[in-house]
Amino acid sequence: MQCQETTAVAEEEEKGGALMEKKLKKKTLLFLPHELIIQILMRLPVKSLLRFKCVCKLWFSLISNPHFANSHFQLSSATPTRRILLMSSLLPRESRSIDLEAASSLDDYTASVSLNPNFMPFQSYSHIEVKCSCRGFILLHCYSQMMLNIYLWNPSTGFHKKIPLSPFVQHYHDFYGFGYDQSKDDYLLVSLSYHHLEIFSLRANAWEEIVATARLPFGRDDSSAAARPVVELLFNGSIHWMARCRDIYVIHTVIVAFHLTERKLLEIPLPVDINYNSSQCDLWVFKGFLSLWVSGYNTTVDIWVMKEYQVHSSWSKTLVLTNDFFHYISPICCTKRGDIIGKGGGTGTEREFHLSLYTAPLEHNPYSHTARGLVKYNDKGELLDHNPYDHTARGFHLTMYTESLLSLPSDIEQA
Amino acid sequence: MSKTVKDAIETIPTDEINSISLSLVRSEILTKVIEYCKKHNSAQMSDVDLMDWDVEFANVHYTTLFDLVLSANYMNINCLLDLVCGKIADMIKGKTPGEIAKLFDIKDVSTYEEDN
Numbered sequence: 206m207q208c209q210e211t212t213a214v215a216e217e218e219e220k221g222g223a224l225m226e227k228k229l230k231k232k233t234l235l236f237l238p239h240e241l242i243i244q245i246l247m248r249l250p251v252k253s254l255l256r257f258k259c260v261c262k263l264w265f266s267l268i269s270n271p272h273f274a275n276s277h278f279q280l281s282s283a284t285p286t287r288r289i290l291l292m293s294s295l296l297p298r299e300s301r302s303i304d305l306e307a308a309s310s311l312d313d314y315t316a317s318v319s320l321n322p323n324f325m326p327f328q329s330y331s332h333i334e335v336k337c338s339c340r341g342f343i344l345l346h347c348y349s350q351m352m353l354n355i356y357l358w359n360p361s362t363g364f365h366k367k368i369p370l371s372p373f374v375q376h377y378h379d380f381y382g383f384g385y386d387q388s389k390d391d392y393l394l395v396s397l398s399y400h401h402l403e404i405f406s407l408r409a410n411a412w413e414e415i416v417a418t419a420r421l422p423f424g425r426d427d428s429s430a431a432a433r434p435v436v437e438l439l440f441n442g443s444i445h446w447m448a449r450c451r452d453i454y455v456i457h458t459v460i461v462a463f464h465l466t467e468r469k470l471l472e473i474p475l476p477v478d479i480n481y482n483s484s485q486c487d488l489w490v491f492k493g494f495l496s497l498w499v500s501g502y503n504t505t506v507d508i509w510v511m512k513e514y515q516v517h518s519s520w521s522k523t524l525v526l527t528n529d530f531f532h533y534i535s536p537i538c539c540t541k542r543g544d545i546i547g548k549g550g551g552t553g554t555e556r557e558f559h560l561s562l563y564t565a566p567l568e569h570n571p572y573s574h575t576a577r578g579l580v581k582y583n584d585k586g587e588l589l590d591h592n593p594y595d596h597t598a599r600g601f602h603l604t605m606y607t608e609s610l611l612s613l614p615s616d617i618e619q620a
Numbered sequence: 621m622s623k624t625v626k627d628a629i630e631t632i633p634t635d636e637i638n639s640i641s642l643s644l645v646r647s648e649i650l651t652k653v654i655e656y657c658k659k660h661n662s663a664q665m666s667d668v669d670l671m672d673w674d675v676e677f678a679n680v681h682y683t684t685l686f687d688l689v690l691s692a693n694y695m696n697i698n699c700l701l702d703l704v705c706g707k708i709a710d711m712i713k714g715k716t717p718g719e720i721a722k723l724f725d726i727k728d729v730s731t732y733e734e735d736n
């Protein structure tokens with residue numbers, strides 16, 4: 206490494222220098238003030254920071270400080286390192302975290318680590334779904350004998366919290382979401398259905414029903430073969446879902462968004478030229494814009510981008526991805542270099558289908574979330590790489606997340 | 621570029637300025653700082669080339685980097701501070717806690733067990 210050569214040369218020069226000079230240099234090292242140590246620590250990755258907590262008492266207190274965690278997150282979110290967490294939904298359970306920036310190819314296992322939540326009876330849940338993430342926290346839905354258990358988990362620090370179920374909703378909620386309200390430094394879980402809109406505030410540690418000023422949406426028609434999972438998308442301070450709304454006699458497919466600070470629902474129209482009943486589609490963020498991917502009967506996936514947020518006329522089709530390898534693909538996120546990472550799926554095995562019906566009747570869609578592998582395209586839509594991670598054909602859920610040192614407002618770590 | 625120098629220039633009447641005292645910065649380091657400022661103020665290089673130049677500039681021994689960090693902080697040059705802190709972070713991120721303690725000459729090494 207060039208750095209080591211320079212070091213070797215400099216060391217040679219030092220040895221040749223006067224003893225006084227050496228003493229002077231050594232003295233300089235001691236005089237690094239706290240604020241400069243913090244500036245250096247702020248630029249370290251989370252893994253290194255966790256390891257350096259035990260360097261000395263000062264570093265332990267600097268790194269453990271919640272204000273430091275906040276500043277560190279702010280700085281790193283300018284150029285985030287995205288990781289993907291893969292977790293097999295059924296037993297025996299495996300999970301893996303892949304560093305998208307470090308991986309030279311999707312086969313590069315040096316960039317992936319096995320990662321298990323060590324706080325819960327991980328192997329005792331029959332069905333776990335990794336849902337979504339926000340600021341380094343991952344939302345997990347865990348099923349044990351048809352009972353749902355909700356967890357928030359920061360895989361970088363191990364911090365976790367179990368979220369109580371809503372006292373209002375006893376039945377299936379079509380939409381769920383997890384996001385951050387910057388104005389109150391609060392994290393919110395959102396549960397939305399045709400009848401209810403409610404939120405769980407981490408600060409208040411309680412569910413609250415919200416009177417919706419806009420019409421409430423309902424989910425997709427699950428009996429149709431083209432039924433899709435309703436995944437939330439956190440963008441621009443709001444949680445977005447693809448949904449259907451009834452306008453007296455007409456049913457529209459729209460984007461429903463919940464603004465986390467204003468705590469209001471609003472609708473954003475979708476491009477008109479698409480047959481939403483016969484296509485697979487969903488939302489994601491592409492190059493900083495709200496984007497829609499649409500997959501029709503052929504093997505291509507169209508990418509639409511809303512160039513101006515909420516402005517209907519600004520929808521434009523910008524890219525087409527070809528899919529030759531998996532049964533279907535859907536884009537997830539972009540790397541720093543601008544490559545598109547997507548998940549590839551196939552038909553679920555029969556065992557999984559029946560099991561999912563039993564353990565998670567709330568989402569019995571065989572296409573629901575389960576992926577078989579990952580794909581990578583460049584920003585022109587050319588396929589760069591594909592990798593079937595799922596060698597046992599059991600399928601896994603995944604989410605993109607970033608690493609953070611953050612902890613939740615309620616600040617209680619459960620054993 | 622240096623807020624410290626800028627402030628000094630702004631507070632002292634112009635006809636009284638002969639030199640600005642930067643007593644905490646050694647001459648070799650000041651030379652490097654001036655080299656950095658000159659490069660960044662000239663409009664000659666493209667952004668990409670400037671980034672490459674920055675990488676070469678920061679490719680020095682720890683002691684020089686620590687001196688640069690102190691000088692950039694004292695002279696209030698944010699972009700240089702950012703560059704050098706980033707470089708130091710990059711160089712230490714893979715080290716063990718013991719190596720860190722040795723590098724930063726930390727005496728009160730704690731006996732904390734590592735979390736996870």
